[in-house]
Amino acid sequence: MSGLGTKQRILDAARTLFAEHGFPATSLREITKHAEVNLAAVNYHFGSKDGLLKELVNECIEPINTERIRLLDAAEAEAGGQPLVMRDLIRIFLEPAVRELCDQGSAMPCILSRLHHEPHAGLEEMMSDILAPTITRFVTASHRCLPHRTPEELLIRGHFMIGAMLHLLDFNCEELVPGLGINEEVISGYDFRLEQLISFCTAGFDG
Amino acid sequence: MSGLGTKQRILDAARTLFAEHGFPATSLREITKHAEVNLAAVNYHFGSKDGLLKELVNECIEPINTERIRLLDAAEAEAGGQPLVMRDLIRIFLEPAVRELCDQGSAMPCILSRLHHEPHAGLEEMMSDILAPTITRFVTASHRCLPHRTPEELLIRGHFMIGAMLHLLDFNCEELVPGLGINEEVISGYDFRLEQLISFCTAGFDG
DNA sequence: GGCAAGTTTAAACGACCGTATGAATAAAAC
DNA sequence: GTTTTATTCATACGGTCGTTTAAACTTGCC
Numbered sequence: 001m002s003g004l005g006t007k008q009r010i011l012d013a014a015r016t017l018f019a020e021h022g023f024p025a026t027s028l029r030e031i032t033k034h035a036e037v038n039l040a041a042v043n044y045h046f047g048s049k050d051g052l053l054k055e056l057v058n059e060c061i062e063p064i065n066t067e068r069i070r071l072l073d074a075a076e077a078e079a080g081g082q083p084l085v086m087r088d089l090i091r092i093f094l095e096p097a098v099r100e101l102c103d104q105g106s107a108m109p110c111i112l113s114r115l116h117h118e119p120h121a122g123l124e125e126m127m128s129d130i131l132a133p134t135i136t137r138f139v140t141a142s143h144r145c146l147p148h149r150t151p152e153e154l155l156i157r158g159h160f161m162i163g164a165m166l167h168l169l170d171f172n173c174e175e176l177v178p179g180l181g182i183n184e185e186v187i188s189g190y191d192f193r194l195e196q197l198i199s200f201c202t203a204g205f206d207g
Numbered sequence: 208m209s210g211l212g213t214k215q216r217i218l219d220a221a222r223t224l225f226a227e228h229g230f231p232a233t234s235l236r237e238i239t240k241h242a243e244v245n246l247a248a249v250n251y252h253f254g255s256k257d258g259l260l261k262e263l264v265n266e267c268i269e270p271i272n273t274e275r276i277r278l279l280d281a282a283e284a285e286a287g288g289q290p291l292v293m294r295d296l297i298r299i300f301l302e303p304a305v306r307e308l309c310d311q312g313s314a315m316p317c318i319l320s321r322l323h324h325e326p327h328a329g330l331e332e333m334m335s336d337i338l339a340p341t342i343t344r345f346v347t348a349s350h351r352c353l354p355h356r357t358p359e360e361l362l363i364r365g366h367f368m369i370g371a372m373l374h375l376l377d378f379n380c381e382e383l384v385p386g387l388g389i390n391e392e393v394i395s396g397y398d399f400r401l402e403q404l405i406s407f408c409t410a411g412f413d414g
Numbered sequence: 415g416g417c418a419a420g421t422t423t424a425a426a427c428g429a430c431c432g433t434a435t436g437a438a439t440a441a442a443a444c
Numbered sequence: 445g446t447t448t449t450a451t452t453c454a455t456a457c458g459g460t461c462g463t464t465t466a467a468a469c470t471t472g473c474c
Contacts, residue, residue: 203414
């Protein structure tokens with residue numbers, strides 16, 4: 001935990017510790033100790049503890065949603081006015097998130113899935129600002145795929161998908177129930193998880 | 208918030224405030240003030256703040272899982288050795304939770320969906336103790352419904368279902384994205400949500 | 415009444431929190 | 445080399461936290 005700048009060391013330590021103990025239960029003293037920087041450095045670089053969280057989250061989800069929009073634009077351009085295949089649309093939504101989040105370790109998924117359920121002044125607004133365009137695009141596109149579904153059905157199913165995704169990302173294999181003959185290596189695999197999730201959601205939207 | 212005993216008033220206040228601000232961000236002073244009882248009453252009746260949470264959670268999820276097991280026993284007895292219909296199995300798992308949690312207001316769903324992602328010493332163990340038999344029974348029964356699926360596929364899909372359910376329970380309609388023509392009354396309906404969730408998961412398990 | 419067990423009360427404890435300050439240090443500009 | 449700017453540092457502030465204590469009060473039993 002050295003060699004990098006102070007700011008980055010704080011972000012790294014915060015990511016780890018927020019994931020481990022949650023945001024409110026993690027003190028700046030723990031973070032700065034873990035990052036081997038001075039306590040006051042957090043307020044110097046991020047203004048406040050909330051500012052630190054905000055930057056951490058933004059740094060993570062902003063590129064994911066940019067990538068989603070980019071893929072959606074490309075797919076729709078290629079389709080040339082035809083509706084997309086639902087499975088492709090779901091993959092566009094899920095893959096950037098699962099890949100990005102899993103690649104950089106398991107810390108951010110823990111944090112994000114908690115933040116989706118936890119109130120934080122200003123942060124919900126920020127996430128909503130980032131996510132809203134994607135959700136609108138997704139619901140609109142899915143409505144073209146599945147015209148027999150009402151917007152309410154599509155939106156609520158979109159939320160089921162988000163819930164399943166978040167649960168997947170934060171899913172810890174240590175909780176495994178014994179006696180079922182589960183192969184841990186299989187169920188931990190990145191590809192296995194993503195493909196299962198895509199299949200589950202694709203079928204779920206249709207059913 | 209009076210007329211009931213001190214212990215119950217504390218539980219009620221804690222449920223409300225934990226849901227609103229989260230467990231770590233809620234102080235015992237807020238709780239006891241809201242419940243109009245003395246600060247020390249919490250430690251007298253529950254031993255500690257953690258003890259209060261533990262009792263609150265146990266009081267909520269224990270009857271849900273008892274009911275799930277009861278329904279599963281009844282359904283399997285009625286089937287007389289034949290595999291259950293997947294949709295029925297999913298309903299057995301989801302309906303007690305959705306009904307119980309929605310009936311007693313929206314407070315507990317918020318708390319529970321957070322706890323599923325938040326670490327708490329001893330509490331995870333407690334929840335695991337209560338949930339493990341249900342999960343084992345569910346995976347076993349679903350394997351008989353869908354023998355072509357591997358245990359890993361069934362378990363990970365069971366977790367998708369849990370994720371979707373938790374997200375549904377804690378889903379706040381204020382977050383609705385405008386411009387999609389969503390009817391808020393429809394999407395807020397208890398029956399609509401439950402039936403959509405069951406359909407989504409039933410199809411998801413098959414797909 | 416008088417004792418006993420259960421419950422509620424006000425007050426205090428030590429610990430830790432997020433934040434602010436001003437001096438010390440390093441880096442950059444001139 | 446000196447001045448200016450950016451960063452790091454030790455330290456302190458006011459506040460809130462969960463928990464404890466011991467006295468006061470309530471209730472039911474003899």
